[in-house]
Amino acid sequence: GENVEQHPSTLSVQEGDSAVIKCTYSDSASNYFPWYKQELGKRPQLIIDIRSNVGEKKDQRIAVTLNKTAKHFSLHITETQPEDSAVYFCAASYTGGFKTIFGAGTRLFVKA
Amino acid sequence: DVKVTQSSRYLVKRTGEKVFLECVQDMDHENMFWYRQDPGLGLRLIYFSYDVKMKEKGDIPEGYSVSREKKERFSLILESASTNQTSMYLCASSLGQGAEKLFFGSGTQLSVL
Numbered sequence: 001g002e003n004v005e006q007h008p009s010t011l012s013v014q015e016g017d018s019a020v021i022k023c024t025y026s027d028s029a030s031n032y033f034p035w036y037k038q039e040l041g042k043r044p045q046l047i048i049d050i051r052s053n054v055g056e057k058k059d060q061r062i063a064v065t066l067n068k069t070a071k072h073f074s075l076h077i078t079e080t081q082p083e084d085s086a087v088y089f090c091a092a093s094y095t096g097g098f099k100t101i102f103g104a105g106t107r108l109f110v111k112a
Numbered sequence: 113d114v115k116v117t118q119s120s121r122y123l124v125k126r127t128g129e130k131v132f133l134e135c136v137q138d139m140d141h142e143n144m145f146w147y148r149q150d151p152g153l154g155l156r157l158i159y160f161s162y163d164v165k166m167k168e169k170g171d172i173p174e175g176y177s178v179s180r181e182k183k184e185r186f187s188l189i190l191e192s193a194s195t196n197q198t199s200m201y202l203c204a205s206s207l208g209q210g211a212e213k214l215f216f217g218s219g220t221q222l223s224v225l
Binding site for chain 1 (some may be wrong): 114116143145152153154155157160167168170171196200209210211212213214215216217221
């Protein structure tokens, strides 16, 4: 069945460095790719999303890139801060679809 | 501020018990979802609903049922709880197309002993 692979499972960076999380999806019909951030003990929250007609999207310190041919998409966080420490989930679905496939998550630690 | 509220943060039940998990949203969203979250497995869809009284199976519906009698309320039911249903359960809602831009509740950590 469809799946989304996410790497790495754990990532530790120094404050101020960049962090990159990568995902690969299997269903070529997927055209909507959201990223959710879940801080410890809190609910997942949407931080950015991208559609397949766009190759890159930025929002302040976060950006997402998409390579449709390779079925890869990535989250980039620049100038990391301790409050970026959380679990990040990538996901894939298609417009109007109800079944979102989530990656297993990446636990990001930002060391002060 | 948008809100999805789950009735219990922690719940402990015994094997074989019938368990109800309640979720209420105040955003007038059409679509509601139940996921379970397990370490290393991400979030997996149990059931979803796109309208009152309408429900559809997700990827892992076995052992669960749902009820949506009112637009704002979506209940998850474990007919006979088993230990392998020990998990974090997350309710979510979305306004527009399908499962785009999900708003999640804070979750219910269910332990079945």
